[in-house]
Amino acid sequence: MAKIETKNIRNVALLGHGGSGKTSLAEAMLYLTGESDRLGNVAAGNTVCDYDPEEAARHISISAAIAPMMWKDVKINVIDTPGYLDFSGEVLQALRVADSAVIVVDGKAGIEVGTELAWNYAESANLPRAFFINKFDDNEARFARVLDSLHETFGKHVCPLTIPMVKNGEVVGAIDLIDQSAHVFDNNGRHSVEIIPEESMEAVEKFRDMLMEAVASTDEDLMMKYFEGEEITHMEAINAVHEGIIHGEIVPVFCGAATKLWGVWTMLDKINESFPRQTAKKEEALADGSAMEIVPEGEPAIFVFKTVADPFVGKMSFFKVMNGAVKRDMTLTNNTTGDTEKLAHIYVIKGKKQTEVDELACGDIGMVAKLNNTNTNDTLTWNKKFSYAHIEYPTPYLTKVMIPVSKGDEGKISQSIAKMAEEDYTIRFENDAETKQLLIYGLGDVHLSVLAARLKSRFGLNVRFDTPTVAYREKITKTVDVEGKHKKQNGGSGQYGHVKMKFGPAEDEGLTFTVSVVGGTVPKNFYPAVEKGVQDSMAKGAYGFPMTHLAADLYDGSYHAVDSDELSFKTAASLAYKKALELAGPVLLEPVGDLNITVPEALVGDVMGDLNKRRGSVMGMEPAAQKGYSVVQAIAPKAELMDYPITLRAMTQGRGSVEFEVTGYDVVPANITAKVVAETKAE
Numbered sequence: 001m002a003k004i005e006t007k008n009i010r011n012v013a014l015l016g017h018g019g020s021g022k023t024s025l026a027e028a029m030l031y032l033t034g035e036s037d038r039l040g041n042v043a044a045g046n047t048v049c050d051y052d053p054e055e056a057a058r059h060i061s062i063s064a065a066i067a068p069m070m071w072k073d074v075k076i077n078v079i080d081t082p083g084y085l086d087f088s089g090e091v092l093q094a095l096r097v098a099d100s101a102v103i104v105v106d107g108k109a110g111i112e113v114g115t116e117l118a119w120n121y122a123e124s125a126n127l128p129r130a131f132f133i134n135k136f137d138d139n140e141a142r143f144a145r146v147l148d149s150l151h152e153t154f155g156k157h158v159c160p161l162t163i164p165m166v167k168n169g170e171v172v173g174a175i176d177l178i179d180q181s182a183h184v185f186d187n188n189g190r191h192s193v194e195i196i197p198e199e200s201m202e203a204v205e206k207f208r209d210m211l212m213e214a215v216a217s218t219d220e221d222l223m224m225k226y227f228e229g230e231e232i233t234h235m236e237a238i239n240a241v242h243e244g245i246i247h248g249e250i251v252p253v254f255c256g257a258a259t260k261l262w263g264v265w266t267m268l269d270k271i272n273e274s275f276p277r278q279t280a281k282k283e284e285a286l287a288d289g290s291a292m293e294i295v296p297e298g299e300p301a302i303f304v305f306k307t308v309a310d311p312f313v314g315k316m317s318f319f320k321v322m323n324g325a326v327k328r329d330m331t332l333t334n335n336t337t338g339d340t341e342k343l344a345h346i347y348v349i350k351g352k353k354q355t356e357v358d359e360l361a362c363g364d365i366g367m368v369a370k371l372n373n374t375n376t377n378d379t380l381t382w383n384k385k386f387s388y389a390h391i392e393y394p395t396p397y398l399t400k401v402m403i404p405v406s407k408g409d410e411g412k413i414s415q416s417i418a419k420m421a422e423e424d425y426t427i428r429f430e431n432d433a434e435t436k437q438l439l440i441y442g443l444g445d446v447h448l449s450v451l452a453a454r455l456k457s458r459f460g461l462n463v464r465f466d467t468p469t470v471a472y473r474e475k476i477t478k479t480v481d482v483e484g485k486h487k488k489q490n491g492g493s494g495q496y497g498h499v500k501m502k503f504g505p506a507e508d509e510g511l512t513f514t515v516s517v518v519g520g521t522v523p524k525n526f527y528p529a530v531e532k533g534v535q536d537s538m539a540k541g542a543y544g545f546p547m548t549h550l551a552a553d554l555y556d557g558s559y560h561a562v563d564s565d566e567l568s569f570k571t572a573a574s575l576a577y578k579k580a581l582e583l584a585g586p587v588l589l590e591p592v593g594d595l596n597i598t599v600p601e602a603l604v605g606d607v608m609g610d611l612n613k614r615r616g617s618v619m620g621m622e623p624a625a626q627k628g629y630s631v632v633q634a635i636a637p638k639a640e641l642m643d644y645p646i647t648l649r650a651m652t653q654g655r656g657s658v659e660f661e662v663t664g665y666d667v668v669p670a671n672i673t674a675k676v677v678a679e680t681k682a683e
Contacts (some may be wrong), residue, residue, distance in 0.1 A: 017114025
């Protein structure tokens with residue numbers, strides 16, 4: 001395959017709500033461009049982009065898939081992204097290397113949560129964007145209503161380029177508002193140009209005026225012509241749309257029916273003519289906050305935006321050529337690790353199909369396998385030392401215990417999870433030292449379900465999930481004076497240890513041990529044994545949980561010249577500790593932390609009400625960076641937040657987000673303590 005020049009490359013991410021038709025649109029584009037010999041169907045599980053067995057089984061996109069295609073000498077790298085919120089990390093990866101975004105909208109449902117999130121993602125990435133109103137052939141679709149809502153929600157820059165063509169009450173094609181031509185489709189997606197029917201003229205006039213207003217807003221001279229009633233010429237409109245899309249001053253709206261191939265031809269033409277290439281933005285952001293000029297003929301530099309742990313191919317590193325060009329057998333330096341990596345084979349990927357190439361130009365997307373020490377977010381360069389801006393992933397907060405089903409799998413579970421975490425940066429895992437559990441963190445229950453399925457298919461590892469045990473602790477609330485005596489003297493070598501101690505609450509975590517013995521009633525050589533006895537006993541408090549913030553002072557005791565030893569005094573200290581627990585008012589402690597919840601302002605009351613049920617305390621509220629949103633600041637116990645991401649998603653229809661960090665421990669209410677103790681005993 002010959003190298004495609006930078007000026008002829010377009011990288012387009014498909015975004016939108018789940019079920020809006022992103023994958024169907026990608027399949028239609030592949031079929032029309034001749035890159036696929038059949039039109040894949042999501043329901044049938046035979047699409048190019050949803051090639052993973054889990055995607056075929058669930059009928060949803062799980063991973064971002066790359067679908068390159070040629071259209072009129074231009075290479076379009078379509079990146080089909082998941083619409084399900086659990087896989088937002090894949091969306092962020094796609095947006096990091098895309099140069100524009102097409103947001104797919106269901107013509108029946110209109111604006112959905114995923115539409116809003118897609119817009120926010122693209123806006124944060126500073127990408128030019130467009131809308132594709134899908135399923136416009138459906139009798140229940142209402143193009144005008146959806147377009148008006150897009151215009152109202154996302155601003156006056158949103159304007160139609162194509163609208164449905166109605167003939168005898170049925171949608172039979174689309175009208176290009178710039179060319180003012182009608183395109184009638186057949187069942188194979190081919191189209192013929194016809195005269196615009198009379199019954200569509202009213203809609204043409206309305207929406208063309210909306211388009212011309214947006215076109216005029218891109219240039220002062222055009223604005224003058226528009227207000228003076230002069231006609232904006234065809235060429236002026238085309239150029240204005242081209243520049244407007246690149247600079248974000250125009251957000252074009254296309255319409256079509258992806259499963260019938262309707263309207264896709266027109267959008268491919270506009271992507272070819274008007275969507276930006278890699279060099280349109282002039283500079284590429286760097287990790288230190290600065291930017292670097294993009295030079296297609298300069299030194300080669302690539303950015304790894306995705307990693308896949310393939311059981312057959314090995315580690316696959318997906319990259320974008322950010323500068324210069326890369327060639328097969330080229331050696332680059334990983335600026336994160338300092339290691340050199342040889343690009344022995346370079347591939348372009350279409351779904352799961354790999355095609356080896358000799359060279360990729362600036363702006364193109366490829367894959368290289370089996371790099372030794374390269375991961376997602378790494379920058380590889382020829383000579384210069386710098387790093388491109390990283391993908392910022394959402395932090396996972398849904399927490400589960402991961403348990404191997406088969407006892408023989410304990411040894412390989414950590415290694416397998418580590419490989420999956422290299423691929424998915426929205427997965428986090430840790431071995432909890434206190435509870436002795438392997439904790440897994442994800443973005444949602446489907447996210448973790450897919451993880452389990454992939455562990456089984458790739459590594460033969462069967463796992464199940466359970467609710468984590470909270471790492472409770474205990475402390476005492478009173479200062480008490482107790483005595484501990486250990487005595488076994490029945491003739492021969494005996495045991496004797498005797499201590500008098502004061503126990504009370506301490507400011508510092510763990511044990512604060514002091515000695516105030518006077519007169520040698522307890523020899524100094526036994527002090528460490530007494531401290532060790534208390535320290536070991538603190539593993540279990542009155543309720544069976546570790547004791548913390550304990551002060552222990554050894555002030556008196558007695559010993560036997562022959563029978564006393566370290567073990568005897570260690571045992572005596574343990575007996576004294578147990579007596580102290582009975583008298584010192586022990587309480588249960590639970591981890592608590594700072595909770596920040598970002599939600600639409602209209603839902604703040606619902607969130608606060610739910611927090612009260614979870615024993616949370618609202619500390620304040622402030623406007624969020626995103627317009628129309630607020631940040632609720634609270635303190636809440638970790639035990640009540642294990643599944644909170646799922647609850648918040650349901651409560652806000654996916655619009656809410658959460659951040660939580662454990663900052664300390666607080667006393668558990670008596671009624672909850674009784675419940676926890678009962679459950680612990682039952683287990």
